[in-house]
Amino acid sequence: MTTRIEARFAKLKEEGRPALVTFVMAGDPDHETALRIVEALPEAGADVIELGMPFSDPMADGPAIQKAGLRALKAGESLKKTLSLVTDFRQGDADTPIILMGYFNPIYIYGVEAFVKDALASGVDGLIVVDLPPEMDDELCLPALEAGLNFIRLATPTTDDKRLPAVLKNTSGFVYYVSITGITGSAAPDAGKVSAAVSRIKRHTDLPVCVGFGVRTAGQAAEIGRGADGVVVGSALVSAIEASLAKGGGDASVSAVTDIVRQLAVGVRTARLAKA
Template identity: 75%
Template structure:
């Protein structure tokens, strides 16, 4: 499955442009609408998709993504249904990499070996599990790699050069650089500092480096994309969903279009990031 991620970044490198990585929560606001949104993302300009696994105690997520997870859980979303969402997505798209993002508890309860087997069968390419440090690689990271599922690690502004080799040791697919300290969606990143941080990480690894947390606009996507291999947008997309829901939290006729419209604008920003260099 890592081949799909590698192929996508190789193609983007040939185009001399960064990736647009879009995050949406599985089952938000309901399973069918979430699948419709996910299915529409590649045509709107998403190069990779991060699909959130709803969890009741998302410690690293800001209010927008927390609410999205709660909406999904209230609508009956489970980890099994999330895997089924990927399976149904793959019926029409065999090219776009899909990375599941979330926390270890639901996977542990599901059973690591059973989960990895089901994830691979569904068409999952990678995992981002934010509460498993390198010291716990035996729990999920190494079994995932043995199953040919990438394990994407987070690096942050506080990950210094002494810590970085441990973080990168078993990382595959790409490195996710968290551009700010704090929770998702809490502040805007500084493009200059991000570019310097990406350069430092690249001195330690040949993997692509994608930058997330705080990117909301096409202008920010362009600025961050000029110094990174990918730009990750999540909270802004989740907010776009939330703003279209009715008083009972149900999707409306504008829900899917609100997300795809924003993705199209962000994709234009990302694609403009390297024009000056061409």
């Protein structure tokens, strides 16, 4: 069966443009506002939504996403509430792919079997679990794939040709290429190096390759999108949410995110024109 993620990338391939993949943290700045933000993303131009699962020790995340997770936890967000957010989102949107991104600890505590079952029931399409290497596929990756969830793996600038087959073995949906070494939001990617890295990965797989870490502007999205199947933006969005809290959050938070996403959407559509 074709998943929403696979269907979305097939559609975008026909259109000849990269995907705009947006990351926000579930429950940031609070559950109700987070739901409103996620509901507004597709109309603003997001093609795929990554939803962060708040965790108290997010070792791969930079300060912006760390603070977003802590805001969410302080506001009472839990993995159960995150799944309910997806359920509520699905009441009005049956097509936009939703990917849960985060760390294994909250899933382990929830119970892998129960989590996979509940994630599917809520309308989740895929998982990115950054601290589970291929050597631990039995823990979550294989049960998720068996159930029909895509399992998206990260490749980095240090993932060489010897390691890449292991990384790609049970990956599905797309490959997430981390464009810089280090934590999220720490630097801007080099478009030339990114394009070469994407080409190298594509020699090993037919899956789409999306590029994230460090993309903040429409210009960067266009530049990266010329050499990739998708552009992932996260830190810029969660930073906008943080800034909006000085204006009271709520409507200000929703507008802060959607304004940036609209600009980024123009960028990825410019990338399409550059490819033509």
